[in-house]
Amino acid sequence: MSGATLPPATPSPAGSPKGAGATTPTPSGSPSTPTTPQETLLQGALAAMKDAPPPLKAGIFGCLIIGVLALAVLGIPPYAASKELYALVIAAVFLLVCVVLFVYAYTIRPPSHDGIPPRPGGTPQPIPPALKPAPDPRVIRPFLDDARTNVRNYLHQLDSAVTDDDVRANLFLPVKAADAAGGGVTLAIPSQLCLRMNLADERDITFGVGEGATGQAYQKGEVLIACRGAPGSTDWDSKYRLTPEQVRRIHPDLKWVISLPVKSVAGTIVGVANVDCLKHVFTYDDLERSSDIAGAFVGLIGNLF
Secondary structure, three states, rough: OEEEOOOOOOOOOOOOEEEEEEEOOOOOOOOOOOHHHHOOOOOOOOHHHHHHHHHHHHHHHHHHHHHHHHHHHOOOOOOOOOOHHHHHHHHHHHHHHHHHHEEEEEEEHHOOOOOOOOOOOOOOOOOOOOOOOOOOOOHHHHHHHHHHHHHHHHHHHHHHOOOOEEEEEEEEEEEEOOOOOOOOEEEEEEOOOOEEOOOOOHHHEEEEOOOOOHHHHHHOOEEEEEEOOOOOOOOOHOOOOOHHHHHHHHOOOOEEEEEEEOOOOOOEEEEEEEEEEEEOOOOOOHHHHHHHHHHHHHHHHHHHO
């Protein structure tokens, strides 16, 4: 993906549009990104119950129901001390088991995507001198799609005209190792790691180190937000050393791209994830927020390497 990075922009004045046709109501049926610890905890709890195996769900609900019924018995006469004690003990035991089972369900669920860590960036990392086998794309793809979907949900709140096909994502990985000088790396998209990219030419695009926002993010180890100029402008083409072949392959409706370096557990740059958008323009602040949202999931992808 390609484009010219924008300098840090001053916040938009009050009342300025957040994007073409921007609207503020939350779209119906589109989950919003958690913005408070309470929302994050609630979404994590709901995800834990959703992903728990059926027998575990049955155990949690069964213990909860028995515990609640035991508490209800406390309010039913006669109020004998022995009956109250038995009911209280039964309620405490089953509610405790319910809590233990729920905590277990929470810990075994897939990695949480709800928190939004600080944006990746900072000190450039060394380019790996040799290629290592990447994780199975089928393992990576759900995290990449989560990044795309959550950015799309956020943008849809700003502009209801944004559709699911307008926001896309991909992951570039090295397909050619670096030479002794650290150059010669070729970045390409594995076939299963391009989402909502419907043009075959674009899916087959490759970048070298320093080429396009993808190559720059890989080289510098920093998040880049690149916005395309007006039709016919070649500013971002020259700034990012794009070849005529790369320019030809880029979707004509592409408006911006967020390129996020993927860092392994060891801190090495192992690829670049991109989230981009067709047709719709947003402010720099909106795109920074989008990069924060996507960065949460890109960080999880890095943990797989």
